[in-house]
Amino acid sequence: MTITQHELESRLWDAANALRGPVDPADFKTYVFPMLFWKWISDTWVHEHDAAFDKYGDDLDDEIEAEFHRFELPEGTLWSEVTGKVTNLGAEIAKTFQRIEMANPRSLAGVFGDASWGNQERIPESALLGLIRAFNKITLDPTTVSHDLLGAGYEYLLKNFADESGKKAGEFFTPREVVNLLVGILQPQPGESVYDPSCGSGGMLVATINQLRESGKDHRTLRAYGQEINLTTASIARMNLFLHEIEDFDIKRGDTLRAPAFKAPSGAVRQFDVVIANPPFSLVNWGADRWSSDPRAICGVPPAQNGDYAFVQHMVSSMKPGSGRVGVVMPRGVLFRGGAEAKIRRGLIGKDVLEAVVGLPPKLFYSTEIPACLLIFRDQKPAERKDHVLFIDGSARFIKGKKQNLMSEDDVRAVIKAYQTGSDSAGEGGANVRLVPLEEIEQNDFDLNIGRYIRVAAGETADLGTALVEYADARQHRIDTEAAMFERLAAAGVDLSVFGVSSE
Amino acid sequence: MSEWENVRLDEVIALDVEAVPVTATASYDIVGVLNRGRGLLFREPIAGDETSYKTLNRIRPNQIVYSRLKAFEGAITVAPSDLGEVYASQEFPTFTCGERMLPAYFRLLTTTTRMWEQLQALSTGMGGRRERVKPADFLTIGVALPSLSEQCRIVDVVAAVDVQIESVRCEHECATEAVRRARLSLLSVGARGEWQSEMTDSHTSLTWTERLPAGWRRETIGAVSVVRSGATPRRSEQARYFDGGSIPWVKTGDLNERVIGETDECITEVGFAESSVRLLPADTVLVAMYGGFGQIGRTARLAIPSTTNQAVSALTALRADVIPAYLHQALKAGRPKWRLVAASSRKDPNISKRDVENFDFPLPDPTEQREIVDILEGMESAADMLAGELQRLNAFRSALLASLLNQEIEIPESYDALLEGVS
Numbered sequence: 001m002t003i004t005q006h007e008l009e010s011r012l013w014d015a016a017n018a019l020r021g022p023v024d025p026a027d028f029k030t031y032v033f034p035m036l037f038w039k040w041i042s043d044t045w046v047h048e049h050d051a052a053f054d055k056y057g058d059d060l061d062d063e064i065e066a067e068f069h070r071f072e073l074p075e076g077t078l079w080s081e082v083t084g085k086v087t088n089l090g091a092e093i094a095k096t097f098q099r100i101e102m103a104n105p106r107s108l109a110g111v112f113g114d115a116s117w118g119n120q121e122r123i124p125e126s127a128l129l130g131l132i133r134a135f136n137k138i139t140l141d142p143t144t145v146s147h148d149l150l151g152a153g154y155e156y157l158l159k160n161f162a163d164e165s166g167k168k169a170g171e172f173f174t175p176r177e178v179v180n181l182l183v184g185i186l187q188p189q190p191g192e193s194v195y196d197p198s199c200g201s202g203g204m205l206v207a208t209i210n211q212l213r214e215s216g217k218d219h220r221t222l223r224a225y226g227q228e229i230n231l232t233t234a235s236i237a238r239m240n241l242f243l244h245e246i247e248d249f250d251i252k253r254g255d256t257l258r259a260p261a262f263k264a265p266s267g268a269v270r271q272f273d274v275v276i277a278n279p280p281f282s283l284v285n286w287g288a289d290r291w292s293s294d295p296r297a298i299c300g301v302p303p304a305q306n307g308d309y310a311f312v313q314h315m316v317s318s319m320k321p322g323s324g325r326v327g328v329v330m331p332r333g334v335l336f337r338g339g340a341e342a343k344i345r346r347g348l349i350g351k352d353v354l355e356a357v358v359g360l361p362p363k364l365f366y367s368t369e370i371p372a373c374l375l376i377f378r379d380q381k382p383a384e385r386k387d388h389v390l391f392i393d394g395s396a397r398f399i400k401g402k403k404q405n406l407m408s409e410d411d412v413r414a415v416i417k418a419y420q421t422g423s424d425s426a427g428e429g430g431a432n433v434r435l436v437p438l439e440e441i442e443q444n445d446f447d448l449n450i451g452r453y454i455r456v457a458a459g460e461t462a463d464l465g466t467a468l469v470e471y472a473d474a475r476q477h478r479i480d481t482e483a484a485m486f487e488r489l490a491a492a493g494v495d496l497s498v499f500g501v502s503s504e
Numbered sequence: 505m506s507e508w509e510n511v512r513l514d515e516v517i518a519l520d521v522e523a524v525p526v527t528a529t530a531s532y533d534i535v536g537v538l539n540r541g542r543g544l545l546f547r548e549p550i551a552g553d554e555t556s557y558k559t560l561n562r563i564r565p566n567q568i569v570y571s572r573l574k575a576f577e578g579a580i581t582v583a584p585s586d587l588g589e590v591y592a593s594q595e596f597p598t599f600t601c602g603e604r605m606l607p608a609y610f611r612l613l614t615t616t617t618r619m620w621e622q623l624q625a626l627s628t629g630m631g632g633r634r635e636r637v638k639p640a641d642f643l644t645i646g647v648a649l650p651s652l653s654e655q656c657r658i659v660d661v662v663a664a665v666d667v668q669i670e671s672v673r674c675e676h677e678c679a680t681e682a683v684r685r686a687r688l689s690l691l692s693v694g695a696r697g698e699w700q701s702e703m704t705d706s707h708t709s710l711t712w713t714e715r716l717p718a719g720w721r722r723e724t725i726g727a728v729s730v731v732r733s734g735a736t737p738r739r740s741e742q743a744r745y746f747d748g749g750s751i752p753w754v755k756t757g758d759l760n761e762r763v764i765g766e767t768d769e770c771i772t773e774v775g776f777a778e779s780s781v782r783l784l785p786a787d788t789v790l791v792a793m794y795g796g797f798g799q800i801g802r803t804a805r806l807a808i809p810s811t812t813n814q815a816v817s818a819l820t821a822l823r824a825d826v827i828p829a830y831l832h833q834a835l836k837a838g839r840p841k842w843r844l845v846a847a848s849s850r851k852d853p854n855i856s857k858r859d860v861e862n863f864d865f866p867l868p869d870p871t872e873q874r875e876i877v878d879i880l881e882g883m884e885s886a887a888d889m890l891a892g893e894l895q896r897l898n899a900f901r902s903a904l905l906a907s908l909l910n911q912e913i914e915i916p917e918s919y920d921a922l923l924e925g926v927s
Contacts, residue, residue, distance in 0.1 A: 464685040471682040474675040481664075481671040488664040491922055492657065492915040494904070 002144055008153045011138050012036070013160060018130030023123055025164035029172070029201075030232050031123060032157065034097065034112045035131055037239040040140040040150065041071050041100075042079035047141035072103040083132045089125055091118040110253070111242075113235035147245040148213075151206065154243050158201055158236075162366055166403075170367025172200045172233045174278040174329065177407040178364060179207040182327040184416040185356075185376055188274045190218045192323070195272035197256040197314055198279040199226030202237030208274070209244050224249040225272065227256045257310050258287040260296075262318075268295060271320040278329040281368060283307035299347025300340055308334050309344045312375065316353060319379050325355075326377035331370055332359075335448035336473045338480060346446040349389070349438065353377045356390040356419060359450045361398035362465045363405045369465040371395060373450070376419070385422070389441060391453045392418050393432040395466070432456070445480055449473045508650050508911065514643035517610070520600040522562040524591065528553040532560055532591045537569055539577035541615035544569075546590075560591040561598060566607035568599040568614075572636035576627040578620035582611035597639045609655035612662055612905060613647065648909070657915040658908045660923055665901045672897055676890035683883040687837045691866055693717055695875040720868045726861030728826045729819040733793070733857060734782065734812035737775035745775030752810035753781070756792040759802040759816070761836060762884070764790075767810060781811040787828040789819040791835055793855045800855055801842040803835045817860045830873035833880050834865035 003011075016032045023031065052060055052068040066072070076082070077096045085092050097112040116122050140150065159176070162169035188194050188208045196204045205224040212219040224246055228234035234253040241249045252261035262270040286307030291297045296317040302309035308330055315326045334341065335357065348354055358374040365372060397411035407415075418433045434454045444452050451470065486501050526532070530552045536545040544563075563569050565587040570580035572595045583590075585607070601607050613619050622645050627637045650658065694717040716722065725731060734754075737745035749772035758767050771781070786809055792802040794815040805828060812818055822828055841863070846853040868876070907913045 464682070464689045467678070467682040467685040471675070471678040474671070474678040478668070478671040478675045481668045485664040485668045488661050488919075488922060489904075491919045492661045492908075493913055 005149055005152055008145060008149055009156045012153050012157055015131055015134035016157060018134050019127050022127050026168050028164065029161045029236060030113065030115045031131065033236050033239055034115060035135060039079050039135050042073065043139055043141040045069060045071065045073045045078065047143065071108065074099050074103045089128055090123065093117045111235055111238050113232045147243065151244040154240055167367055170365055171230065173366065174200065174203050175364050175406065177412050178329060178360065179203050181412045181415055182276055182374060183207045183211050184412065185419050186274050186276060186325050186327045188222065190221045192273035193223040193225060194274040194276065195225040195318060196277050197227050198277050199228045199237050199251065200233055202226060202240040204276045206240055206244050209246060220245060220247055222246065225262060226251045227254055227261045229255050256314060257307060258290065260314065269318050271318055271324060273320055273323045275315045275318045275326045277311065277315060279311040281331045286310055299344040302344060303340050309341050316377055319377060321379055324379040328375050329372055330375055332373050332469045333472060335373060336476050338476050342446065345448065349441060349446055352381065352387060353379060354389055355381050355385060356392060357448055357450060358392045358415065359395045359456065361395050361405050361407060362463050370469060371465050385435065387438045388435045390422055391434050391436055391450055393450050393454050393456050395456060447477065506651060508648040510646055511649045512643065513645045513647065516602050516605040516649060517568060517599045518602060519597060519639050520567065521598055523559040524562050525559050526552045526555060526557055533589065535563060535590045535592050537571045537579040537581055537596065539574060539579045540620065541578050541581060543581050544583060557593055559594065561594055561596055563590050563592055563598055568610055569596050570637065571596055575623040575637035578623060580614045580623065582607045582614060604649060604652065606652060606655045606659065608659040612659065616905065616909065656923060657919050661915065662905055665904060669897050669901065672890060672894045676887060676894055679887040679890055683880065683887055686883055687833060687880055690876045690879060691834060691837045694868055695872055695879065716866055720866050722864055723867045724861060725819060725863045728823045730821040731857050731860050732818050733814050734816060734818065735780045736813045737771055737779040745772055748772065749775060751776050752808055754790060754810050754812040754816055756795045756799045756802060756815045759790060759792050759804040761803055763807045764804045765807045771811065783809050783811055784818050784820060785809055789828055789832050789835065791817045791860060793817055797843060797853055800846055800853060801839040803832060805829065805832050817857060825870055826867065827870055827873045827877060829877040833877060838863060838865060
């Protein structure tokens, strides 16, 4: 008795809605995902047990039985055994999760996160009971719900929780079209390692898996790695990957910039085939003080008040020689900001690893008004792209939404095609594309603002975010030309002391 | 300190006209020369069979070119080095620089008042009619000639200032656009919601968002204020009504989209008493009703009590819950709407008092009005600073160039290290 995707989604959404009222929608994910995961491993365990019993009957012993189970569920930790309890239900659930994690130390340690189940202030027992009742209506074993289906259901909940959380959603959810675009550009292959240094709920890694599956390739051989600073989000990511049937993955919790969790034996950061991320934009106090001696500062230490180029350089450092490629979502400011960031930008361009700059439409993200961009790096650029950077303006490819804009599948495909062919295949209304030689970028003082190289679609319909980006770029440019002017005036012997500029 | 040689132009440049016979089937890109050394003016191309000229002068890159007719206004320049194939009539003689004169250096000379005055002196003709400047006369002009390397340095320093002028101009433009977008955004979603640009505009249409933020109302100007226009004391009584007057009198040209602290003209007490103008209090919001699309909808707010002429609508006696500065911002945001009203109603593009009264705008509570005004006025003053900086930078450029040309500033040879870095 299988159920349809639509049925599953509506039941899962009903379950989440049982929390509405006493629980802040931004916290729904903290409670719903662990319950969903528990229900799934619990129903699956029962299903596996039945299969074992069918085969061995009374001969079934603990040793044989263990062969049948992916996860060990100690006695008294099954959904049906716990949810019937009438007193201290929250505390019982917390204890159950702890026992399950301890029984599976290698695979499930910390997977349930740190929700305060016993705290009636945060989640009253009535809400918890509502959640349980809703889940009781769904059986989540492999005969009813396939991995694909459950994974899709999980994604559906993530998206809805993001919609409910507004700006806060930026912390755990990247719009799927942006994820698909990045994955489509980087094309991870079976057997490769994929790494997301700010993996959030694991969306990038899951999209990679989905893409392989959809193109008929073996997604299970993919090795997925992620690091995430937020405990709840990190555990959501791990559950996400389990549900998507990935055997070989490792999600670590921690601060990627201060303490990268993946290290090579040499002590340097570990390197991967595909490095992909949507890091928090313009992070302040990200730990610049430790970076002066950090080998990841390949082209310089980013400003203490802005961690954008720390993530970029961390990712480039994590790129495997030869096959390695990097795709990262960044605010547009990284394309033109001055000071230390200009120096780093110049350095990275000089190493000829920056392959493409892709402009995204405005208001795609939950966290910001400002239009973002993708930076694509490649350790070995194809011959025809060496000493060039490919610029793609995808800023007009969107459908206007109420709060957020979105990109259709066609929009995403057109931009991927533009990246692959290096030309505007969609023709009119497509993505504007140009392969720009490094000399031209140098003439523009390594300013990568897309409008300097190709005509950007925005124009008259430009929104506030785009207008602010243009303003910021113009201001930066004025600061740069002013410095150049001062240099010349000083050399010509003009006294600039009134500006506070010394004349040599 | 090197002495600069004084030379006549015919020692360093030479007349070099390439007259090309006009073919009926060809098309010619035509240029003119802007006055006061502001460069070439690119006109529409003409077809060979459309013109009565038998020949046209080809203007080549780096050539000096002037307008014989308008030379007295400083219509002289040096064509850019990347100029395409362009032509002008025979009224535009061209000259080529010899080895001792850099085209880029001569281009600087064409931006100086000294050069314009020399051309004016040559073109002062008889009978009130200006003579054209003849090439032979032009070549008699005397200039001080620095060495080539000194010319290079001067060109380079001024070029750096010119780049900066262009950067500031561009930043000012971007800042102005950002204020405009922010205004549309704030007036459609408020200062407390997330900024969105629900309101879209273009030259042909403008739609305010259908939805208003919670707690906002839609009001009309007529419902929140009294709309009145002013008058003009009879011009025929200039001495009696205007000369020496001290009562500020606003015309549409005074409307600066900001705050008015003084007016171009004032009227006398008698002019005030004997016409139907009225004195408006400070904080009155003004909007232009006549004067073509360039003027219609221009706004300002009075910082001083003032009168106005009949082309200006004054919004007074504001309801207590409307902040004048907010109303002012709402009028600016809605300015494209006038285009529809003015174009649809009558032949002359004017708007009426009734149109102003019917203007509708979104209105939040006074606290939020204040928040919106503070954000926008902050952005406006940032943009205004840039406009001021641009003006002062232009003044600096003129002063710098003068000092370089009269050798008040002599650029040391060490400067050439910068030049080598460039080339």
